[in-house]
Amino acid sequence: MAASAGVAQLYRDILKAAKRFPSIKRQQILEDIKIEFHANKAMSNKEEVAKARQVAVSSLQQLRDYVGLGGSGDGQVQLKGTV
Numbered sequence: 293m294a295a296s297a298g299v300a301q302l303y304r305d306i307l308k309a310a311k312r313f314p315s316i317k318r319q320q321i322l323e324d325i326k327i328e329f330h331a332n333k334a335m336s337n338k339e340e341v342a343k344a345r346q347v348a349v350s351s352l353q354q355l356r357d358y359v360g361l362g363g364s365g366d367g368q369v370q371l372k373g374t375v
Contacts (some may be wrong), residue, residue, distance in 0.1 A: 302348055303329050309355035
């Protein structure tokens, strides 16, 4: 039960960050997030769940990093694994 509560909070956090994402395609991004979460709702394989959760957490961090720029930074975003 606690795990699903964590997933629900992750879902809400991602939607909240995506709503602030500065893009013409914001609505499509929000729809894609909803579709992805709902498609994975019945996932039961623990390894697949862990992998999907890690992707969601990483995506949330990237959204927060980008949205958090707020014009005060230099506008650069460094993706993990890039130089």
